[in-house]
Amino acid sequence: MYRTKFFDHVILLIGVFIMVAPVVVAFMTSTHEAADIHRNGLSLTWGGHFVETYETVLTRKGGFTGKITGLNMMMNSMILGLGFALGKIILSMLAAYAIVYFRFRLATFFFWIIFTTLLLPLEVRILPSYEVMNTLKLTNTYTGLIVPLLASATGTFYFRQFFKSVPDELLEAARIDGAGPFKFFIDVLVPLSRTMMAAIFIIMFVYGWNQYLWPTLMTTDEGFFTLVRGIKQILLVWVGSNIPDYNEAFALAILAMLPPVLIVVIFQRGFIKGLTESDK
Amino acid sequence: MAAITIAEVSKIYTGNVEAVKSVSIDIEDGEFIVLVGPSGCGKSTLLRMVAGLESISKGTVKIGPRVINEVDPAERDIAMVFQNYALYPHMTVYQNLAYGLKNRKTPKAEIDARVAEAARMLEIEPYLHRKPRALSGGQRQRVAMGRAIVRKPAAFLFDEPLSNLDAKLRVSMRGEIKRLQKRLGTTSLYVTHDQLEAMTLADRLVVLNGGRIEQIGRPLDVYHRPASTFVASFIGSPAMNLIKGRIEGSRLHVGTYRIELGERAPVEGPVTVGLRAEDLRLAGVGEDAMLFQVDYVEELGAQRLVHGTIEDQALTVALSPEIPLSGDLAVTIATDRLHFFSTENGKRLERGASFTNTAESARPLSLEPAL
Numbered sequence: 001m002y003r004t005k006f007f008d009h010v011i012l013l014i015g016v017f018i019m020v021a022p023v024v025v026a027f028m029t030s031t032h033e034a035a036d037i038h039r040n041g042l043s044l045t046w047g048g049h050f051v052e053t054y055e056t057v058l059t060r061k062g063g064f065t066g067k068i069t070g071l072n073m074m075m076n077s078m079i080l081g082l083g084f085a086l087g088k089i090i091l092s093m094l095a096a097y098a099i100v101y102f103r104f105r106l107a108t109f110f111f112w113i114i115f116t117t118l119l120l121p122l123e124v125r126i127l128p129s130y131e132v133m134n135t136l137k138l139t140n141t142y143t144g145l146i147v148p149l150l151a152s153a154t155g156t157f158y159f160r161q162f163f164k165s166v167p168d169e170l171l172e173a174a175r176i177d178g179a180g181p182f183k184f185f186i187d188v189l190v191p192l193s194r195t196m197m198a199a200i201f202i203i204m205f206v207y208g209w210n211q212y213l214w215p216t217l218m219t220t221d222e223g224f225f226t227l228v229r230g231i232k233q234i235l236l237v238w239v240g241s242n243i244p245d246y247n248e249a250f251a252l253a254i255l256a257m258l259p260p261v262l263i264v265v266i267f268q269r270g271f272i273k274g275l276t277e278s279d280k
Numbered sequence: 281m282a283a284i285t286i287a288e289v290s291k292i293y294t295g296n297v298e299a300v301k302s303v304s305i306d307i308e309d310g311e312f313i314v315l316v317g318p319s320g321c322g323k324s325t326l327l328r329m330v331a332g333l334e335s336i337s338k339g340t341v342k343i344g345p346r347v348i349n350e351v352d353p354a355e356r357d358i359a360m361v362f363q364n365y366a367l368y369p370h371m372t373v374y375q376n377l378a379y380g381l382k383n384r385k386t387p388k389a390e391i392d393a394r395v396a397e398a399a400r401m402l403e404i405e406p407y408l409h410r411k412p413r414a415l416s417g418g419q420r421q422r423v424a425m426g427r428a429i430v431r432k433p434a435a436f437l438f439d440e441p442l443s444n445l446d447a448k449l450r451v452s453m454r455g456e457i458k459r460l461q462k463r464l465g466t467t468s469l470y471v472t473h474d475q476l477e478a479m480t481l482a483d484r485l486v487v488l489n490g491g492r493i494e495q496i497g498r499p500l501d502v503y504h505r506p507a508s509t510f511v512a513s514f515i516g517s518p519a520m521n522l523i524k525g526r527i528e529g530s531r532l533h534v535g536t537y538r539i540e541l542g543e544r545a546p547v548e549g550p551v552t553v554g555l556r557a558e559d560l561r562l563a564g565v566g567e568d569a570m571l572f573q574v575d576y577v578e579e580l581g582a583q584r585l586v587h588g589t590i591e592d593q594a595l596t597v598a599l600s601p602e603i604p605l606s607g608d609l610a611v612t613i614a615t616d617r618l619h620f621f622s623t624e625n626g627k628r629l630e631r632g633a634s635f636t637n638t639a640e641s642a643r644p645l646s647l648e649p650a651l
Contacts, residue, residue: 169366172333173427177380178354187379191370 023257030054030250037246049247057251068222070230070252077209077226078259083146084208085201092155092200093193097185099156100163101171111160118153122214130217140221149214155200162196163189198270206260227256282344282357282434283309284330284467289339291325291491299325301491302339310465312458316478317488318514323471324439326488330469331360331437343434354383359428360437363444365420367412373399373423374408377430391430398426401460418449425457429464436461438470442477454480475515479503487511505619509552509626512619518557518585520619523593525553532618535591537570539615546620546629554619557585557598560611569610572597577605 025042032040032047058070098104099111122129129148130139138144166189174184212228219225225233231252264271284307291300300322307313315323328334330341332353340347348356359380367376377395386394399405402422412420421441428436441457442450458481461468472478478485479499487494487502487510495507506512512520525534527548532539534553563569570590578585579601586597586605597611620629 167364167366169362169364170368172331172353173360173362173366173368174379175333175353176331176358176360177427178383179379183383188368188370194370 023254026250027254030247030254032247034245034247047247053247053251054255057248057255068225068230070227070255072223073225073227073230074255074259076224077228077256079142080145080211080215080226081205081209081259083142084149084211085204087146087150088152088155088204089197089200091150092152093159093190093197095156096159096163097189099160101181111156114151114153114156116153117151122149126213126217133218140219140224142224144218145215145224146208149208149211152204155204158196158200159193162193166192195270195273198267198273202264202267202271205263209256209260227252231256282467283307283342284435284469285340285342286326286330287340287342289326289329289341290337291322291329291334292337299491300329303488303491303493304339305486305493305496307467307469310467312461312468312470312481312483313486314470314472314478314482314484315486315488316472316475316514317494319473320490321488322491323473323488327437327439327469327471330435331358332356357434358437359431359433359435360439361424361428361441363440365412365424365444367420367423367427369412372409372411373404373415373426376412376423377426380427380431394430394432395426398429401429402426417445418453421445421453425460429460434467436466436468436470438468438472440472441470442472442474450477457481476517479515485515487514489514505628506554507628509554509621512554512621516556518596518598521555521557521560521595522621523553523555523590523595524550524623526550527620534570535593537591539618541615541618541631546631547622550623551629552621552623552626554621555595555613556617557596559617560595560597560613562599562603563610563612567610567612569612572609572611574605574607574609 025044028045028047029037029043030047030053031050032043033049036047037043058074061067061069095114099107133139133144133148136144138147170188171184174188179187210228211226215224215226215229219229231249284305286303286305286307288302288304289300290298290302292298303322303326305313315326317323325334329336330343332348332351336349340349342348343356343358368379371379374395377398378391381391381394395408396405399408402425404419404422404426407415407419407423412423415423421444424441438457442453445453454477457470470481472481482499484496485499485502486496487507489510495502495511497505497507502511502515506515506520509522513522523534525532527533527541527546527550529548530541532541532551532553572586572588572590572595574586574588576587578587581601584599584601584603584605586599586609588595588597588609590611597609599605620631621627622629
């Protein structure tokens, strides 16, 4: 049996340090006062203003119009992240189901069309997408925020590969057992895809949560601002003769990190299983 | 419970590949029919056409009085057992058994009763709340059978259900399938490539080759009177010895040996002669015999298979292990036990009415050594 040696621990510790140190610095700095940070720069020590700073960040109404709090922004981010991840899973599962299980003309062709959209991420088509949403009067709505981001080649591809690995006999047994296409999907494929769904959920939630460009473009009403935008907002508003609220920016960054971390921790087992083994 | 009528059924795949060629089988109510043949002979395709998993290109299939060519698999009143079991991995054994009934809106109490009955019959009661993953191969096979039984269908379809089991389990499951089928009296269609499985299970065998039926008959009839060289070499283990011979008048010439057939010579000219390894025996003292040169011996315990040649024609002889072996043996066979096949199309050549009685006392071979 292999025994972990001292040197192995050193390598792992270096890895942990590189990953965690910036987070620790950000957290520690966020507990200092803004002026303090302005004078002394980043800090590794406890500043003692944890409660005040985080309370301000979460509850004070900010922005130009002063109607959005940190909590509101967090809620917006959550809606975007969840809607984005769930919508993508549902859409790409259905697309993959159609491609794998139904014989229709040009099925492979359509699959490759979906696949080539990987080459056209949102950033490339952002102006036409905005134009479409604007024409549909969907700016400053959650629908406008989420729907244009839903089409997912990655998800469709993962589910297609997974469905292809499900033995044909299962479908045949289900057909003989009197399950139609809808029943087979709900009763057999969905439960079998659970780990796969968990894996894709994590990836997509984090991706949706971290969206910056699209929400910036789509939402001018501050009531729809997300956390990621909020960080920028804090630094912008007080720029001038005042000292920017560095502490609040750091606090918001830490808060913005928490939900994705939680999601990863919760779904971790499913995530690893979904990407490495198949539960068949 | 119903009869199944397969009438001139063909399966033609795109590119004009004919996998099944105009096959007709009449299956009686309650009969156990085994489709047997080498891989690629179309046996599974035929079964899947009856199941409704493949479309029927030509011909008709009737279950009972109803033509089911265009009927959905679920509506055909059949149940199928798959080679890899095809159990739903995320459902417990109970849910696996109940799924088909649930989809048919069977009342809950009735589902419970039927599942309990099937579980008792198959002795899988202790596992009802386990997932298939936690079961052994044999137990999974039982669950797959249970899923068929609970439906109380008109017919069972088995697609090589024992192929994934180890040899010992296969023998015991074979017995169990047979016993169960007799008890339930459900018409069954069973596909296998294993001739032993086919022989032991079948009420009637259907031997398929290249999408065509070579022979339909009861196992012993097929064994004793194979309709072609293909059936002769496929059914029975070891395979029937097929050697070249020639009939002139009432005499069979094999190499330099001449064998007197009496009145019952089927044709004139070249023939393929079939000899079962177990019909060949050592010649007694003074008996006419052929010289058999031994190559190698396979010990089976109860039997010993001796491989060798008679004048350069390969042959296998099954002998009792008590008989001491030497380099060369003198072997003989009763002339009644000879099979003749056409050299042109491999079809069986009959030797006249009197031969059909296989129980007729064996007459020793009458040989005249060629000089």
